[in-house]
Structure formats: C-alpha cells, structure tokens
Amino acid sequence: MSALEIHVFLCRKDNIGVLVHAEDGTTAAIDAPDADAVLAALDVTGWSLTHILVTHHHGDHTAGNLELKDKTGCRIIGPRGEAARIPGIDVDVDDGDSFVLGGHRVEVIGTPGHTMGHVTYFMPDDRAAFVGDTLFVMGCGRVLEGNYEMMWHSLCRIASLPRDTRIYCGHDYTIANARFGLSIEPDNALLRHRLEDAEQRTADGRITVPTVLEQELQTNVFLRPHNFGTRTRLGMGAVADWRVFGEMRDRKNKS
Numbered sequence: 384m385s386a387l388e389i390h391v392f393l394c395r396k397d398n399i400g401v402l403v404h405a406e407d408g409t410t411a412a413i414d415a416p417d418a419d420a421v422l423a424a425l426d427v428t429g430w431s432l433t434h435i436l437v438t439h440h441h442g443d444h445t446a447g448n449l450e451l452k453d454k455t456g457c458r459i460i461g462p463r464g465e466a467a468r469i470p471g472i473d474v475d476v477d478d479g480d481s482f483v484l485g486g487h488r489v490e491v492i493g494t495p496g497h498t499m500g501h502v503t504y505f506m507p508d509d510r511a512a513f514v515g516d517t518l519f520v521m522g523c524g525r526v527l528e529g530n531y532e533m534m535w536h537s538l539c540r541i542a543s544l545p546r547d548t549r550i551y552c553g554h555d556y557t558i559a560n561a562r563f564g565l566s567i568e569p570d571n572a573l574l575r576h577r578l579e580d581a582e583q584r585t586a587d588g589r590i591t592v593p594t595v596l597e598q599e600l601q602t603n604v605f606l607r608p609h610n611f612g613t614r615t616r617l618g619m620g621a622v623a624d625w626r627v628f629g630e631m632r633d634r635k636n637k638s
C-alpha cells in the first residue's frame with residue numbers, strides 16, 4: 384500500500400485543519416472548523432473533498448459541515464452519541480466500529496471526556512490517529528462533559544496505540560502545554576527541548592502538529608501520572624492514576 388498523504392493547516396485562531404488523501408482520490412477532512420479554510424486547503428493541494436470525519440460536536444469542529452457538503456457533496460461521518468448535534472451527518476459510528484476510506488482501514492475508538500460522544504479515528508496501516516480534543520501535543524483537552532476517570536481511560540486508549548503512531552489533534556496549544564508541563568516535571572530534559580523546538584517552529588510560522596505517540600509518552604505530563612516525581616510534587620501518594628491526572632487537569636485549568 385502506498386502512503387496516505389496528510390496535509391495540516393491552521394484555521395480559525397488555533398484550530399488544526401487536516402486533509403487526508405488516499406491514492407484513489409478519496410479525501411477526508413478531519414473535522415471542519417471553517418469551510419473557507421478547508422476549501423483553501425483543497426485548492427492548495429488540488430484534492431477533491433469526499434468525506435468529513437467528525438471527532439465531536441463542538442462548533443469549532445463542525446462549523447464548516449453544511450457549506451462543505453453543499454459545495455462538494457461530501458459524506459459526513461461522526462460519533463453516534465452526538466449525531467443529533469452534528470450538522471449534515473450521514474453515517475454515525477461508535478467505539479469498535481471500523482470502515483475503509485479510500486482503501487485504508489479506519490478504526491473508531493470511543494474517547495469520551497471532553498464531550499460524551501467524542502471519538503478518535505485510528506488508521507492502523509498508516510500509523511495515524513486523529514484524536515480531536517482528547518490529547519494535545521504535551522497536553523490534553525478540557526474535561527467538559529465527562530469526568531476525570533473517563534478522560535483518563537480515553538487517554539489510556541490512545542496511549543496504548545503503537546508508539547510510532549502520528550497524533551493529529553484539534554488545536555495548537557503546544558507552547559502553553561509545554562510550559563505547564565515543566566511546572567509539573569521541571570527536570571524533564573526532553574520536555575524542555577520540545578518546548579524550545581515548539582517556540583522555534585511557532586516563530587517560523589510552522590505548525591507543531593502532528594506529534595508522535597512515543598514522544599508524548601515521554602513528555603506529556605497528562606500521560607505520566609504514575610511518575611514518582613510528579614506524585615511527590617503534587618503531594619499525592621499511592622492514589623489511582625486518574626486522580627493524579629485530575630489534579631493536573633485542575634491545575635492546568637487555573638494556570
């Protein structure tokens with residue numbers, strides 16, 4: 384199988400737009416934050432939109448759905464639990480489902496927490512995961528509808544994917560996330576290096592997405608609640624990982 388092509392672009396203010404293009408011409412947008420931005424990206428790439436894969440119902444991920452469907456005739460796939468809130472949805476999917484997109488397998492992983500129906504799309508043969516607002520580069524999404532235990536479980540589902548999986552997330556909050564991470568793990572040299580790298584990329588007008596799971600496992604404090612130094616710093620002993628995760632998420636909310 385030849386490689387899937389993936390085009391990443393910034394839209395709205397800090398949303399990440401993603402186009403996935405298969406060799407047979409199939410082209411999917413991961414979420415549709417802004418119709419004009421997606422159309423401009425299609426123009427740049429020369430690709431024709433055939434699908435939108437929606438991760439969750441928030442407006443900054445679905446605002447472009449109807450206009451893009453109207454202009455391109457694309458099919459919209461989204462999470463079953465939020466189907467009523469996703470404009471133009473044609474096909475609903477849920478945890479454990481899989482389908483084929485332009486000859487490439489897509490697995491649906493339920494990742495509730497940010498929203499209750501949130502899903503992640505994982506393409507195992509291409510080692511790519513589209514995680515919406517669940518995991519960010521060195522950070523994670525706010526827990527708006529679910530609870531911390533649920534969100535932690537969702538992060539664990541992503542963390543258990545193959546380590547060379549490229550992670551495409553819904554926002555570029557990388558620098559703020561890395562700075563917060565260093566307040567939790569000040570001695571994490573790789574995290575410090577990645578902050579410097581993100582600052583340089585951002586200064587150059589480049590995007591910090593995608594990331595690779597292996598790097599996240601080493602530098603994303605939200606995936607590392609088992610870390611002994613973190614527990615000591617937070618004054619938390621032998622409690623469940625999700626409680627340490629929740630404490631960090633609380634502190635990030637206030638930072």
Ligand SMILES: [Zn+2]
Nearest residue numbers: 439441497516
């Ligand atoms: Zn969201």
